[in-house]
Amino acid sequence: xxxxxxxxxxxxxxxxxxxxxxxxxxxxxxxxxxxxxxxxxxxxxxxxxxxxxxxxxxxxxxxxxxxxxxxxxxxxxxxxxxxxxxxxxxxxxxxxxxxxxxxxxxxxxxxxxxxxxxxxxxxxxxxxxxxxxxxxxxxxxxxxxxxxxxxxxxxxxxxxxxxxxxxxxxxxxxxxxxxxxxxxxxxxxxxxxxxxxxxxxxxxxxxxxxxxxxxxxxxxxxxxxxxxxxxxxxxxxxxxxx
Amino acid sequence: xxxxxxxxxxxxxxxxxxxxxxxxxxxxxxxxxxxxxxxxxxxxxxxxxxxxxxxxxxxxxxxxxxxxxxxxxxxxxxxxxxxxxxxxxxxxxxxxxxxxxxxxxxxxxxxxxxxxxxxxxxxxxxxxxxxxxxxxxxxxxxxxxxxxxxxxxxxxxxxxxxxxxxxxxxxxxx
Numbered sequence: 001x002x003x004x005x006x007x008x009x010x011x012x013x014x015x016x017x018x019x020x021x022x023x024x025x026x027x028x029x030x031x032x033x034x035x036x037x038x039x040x041x042x043x044x045x046x047x048x049x050x051x052x053x054x055x056x057x058x059x060x061x062x063x064x065x066x067x068x069x070x071x072x073x074x075x076x077x078x079x080x081x082x083x084x085x086x087x088x089x090x091x092x093x094x095x096x097x098x099x100x101x102x103x104x105x106x107x108x109x110x111x112x113x114x115x116x117x118x119x120x121x122x123x124x125x126x127x128x129x130x131x132x133x134x135x136x137x138x139x140x141x142x143x144x145x146x147x148x149x150x151x152x153x154x155x156x157x158x159x160x161x162x163x164x165x166x167x168x169x170x171x172x173x174x175x176x177x178x179x180x181x182x183x184x185x186x187x188x189x190x191x192x193x194x195x196x197x198x199x200x201x202x203x204x205x206x207x208x209x210x211x212x213x214x215x216x217x218x219x220x221x222x223x224x225x226x227x228x229x230x231x232x233x234x235x236x237x238x239x240x241x242x
Numbered sequence: 243x244x245x246x247x248x249x250x251x252x253x254x255x256x257x258x259x260x261x262x263x264x265x266x267x268x269x270x271x272x273x274x275x276x277x278x279x280x281x282x283x284x285x286x287x288x289x290x291x292x293x294x295x296x297x298x299x300x301x302x303x304x305x306x307x308x309x310x311x312x313x314x315x316x317x318x319x320x321x322x323x324x325x326x327x328x329x330x331x332x333x334x335x336x337x338x339x340x341x342x343x344x345x346x347x348x349x350x351x352x353x354x355x356x357x358x359x360x361x362x363x364x365x366x367x368x369x370x371x372x373x374x375x376x377x378x379x380x381x382x383x384x385x386x387x388x389x390x391x392x393x394x395x396x397x398x399x400x401x402x403x404x405x406x407x408x409x410x411x412x413x414x415x416x
Contacts, residue, residue, distance in 0.1 A: 009392045013377065040403035041396065047406055048371045050349040051356070055262035059276055063258065063283045064251055070284055071247035190273060192280065 058230030130158030182213035355405035363398025
């Protein structure tokens with residue numbers, strides 16, 4: 001381009017006086033370089049509008065939770081879920097108190113057919129830790145039940161003592177695994193930076209996983225549900241898991 | 243959560259889309275971008291009591307960029323292989339860029355083309371065109387004169403338009 005760049009910058013920024021703008025319009029009619037440059041600028045701006053996308057669903061909840069955890073640490077108080085910011089299903093539950101805890105000795109957890117045998121055979125191929133895979137298998141439909149475990153029963157999965165409990169919220173089942181040792185993290189998990197104790201999230205197919213690892217001696221846990229990931233931290237909070 | 247936490251979220255969460263866009267276009271990885279956004283908010287929350295400076299959006303974006311730069315420096319210490327610098331062509335595109343030629347170009351193509359724009363220009367474009375900052379705000383965030391911002395944005399858009407035409411031509415090649 002042979003014309004001064006400053007003039008076209010001022011034109012595009014809308015900073016020319018009306019008289020200067022009129023002269024530049026006339027100039028555009030005879031200057032191929034400037035005409036192309038203005039056209040290219042407009043085309044690029046239009047194309048860029050496609051990239052003005054929103055943040056992924058769930059990120060706001062994750063950020064809000066991490067700030068709540070940080071605030072809790074700073075203030076020494078418990079983590080509270082802000083009703084105004086909680087997802088709609090939490091708000092409904094908080095309003096109606098229709099949470100049904102179907103856990104401990106009363107609920108039978110049906111374990112999918114041969115799931116632990118399958119795990120042993122395919123652990124090398126399965127990227128997730130055996131503890132996680134076993135609990136996810138409990139939530140996976142299509143497996144014929146051969147083993148029935150009572151919720152709250154103590155298991156040893158992947159060499160780790162684990163207690164499994166099931167909860168039900170308005171027809172949706174959640175399974176919680178707890179242990180006195182931290183759970184190994186699935187390779188696809190995300191750590192919630194800044195959280196203490198360490199929280200993590202992962203997905204497995206249609207299922208969402210949310211966990212909190214404490215130091216040995218404290219109780220670590222992870223929660224598996226078909227709920228959207230964005231709602232998992234609040235769900236864990238409502239179940240008094242964090 | 244205490245009042246300070248609530249006040250922070252009320253002030254900062256409305257800008258999460260913008261912070262995410264900046265994080266994504268500086269990291270070009272969804273997982274890293276989400277981590278970057280979370281870290282940005284935690285840093286901002288820690289400093290919220292003393293926040294008196296620019297607008298909350300500009301403040302969050304500045305924190306995000308500083309974190310991205312720090313992460314970039316850490317990565318550059320680890321990574322041995324270096325990318326060759328992009329050839330820079332400051333001239334106007336050699337071809338006409340009619341809007342109709344780019345009307346059907348998809349989002350992924352635009353994103354791919356933007357990634358090829360030289361970094362300084364890309365950053366100015368991201369802050370102005372994707373984050374919605376004014377040239378003066380971008381100048382404050384980047385610590386450079388306003389006219390430099392306008393020049394970078396202009397040259398970056400020229401480069402982007404050329405790249406989009408290439409994308410469009412390549413898309414038509416069987």
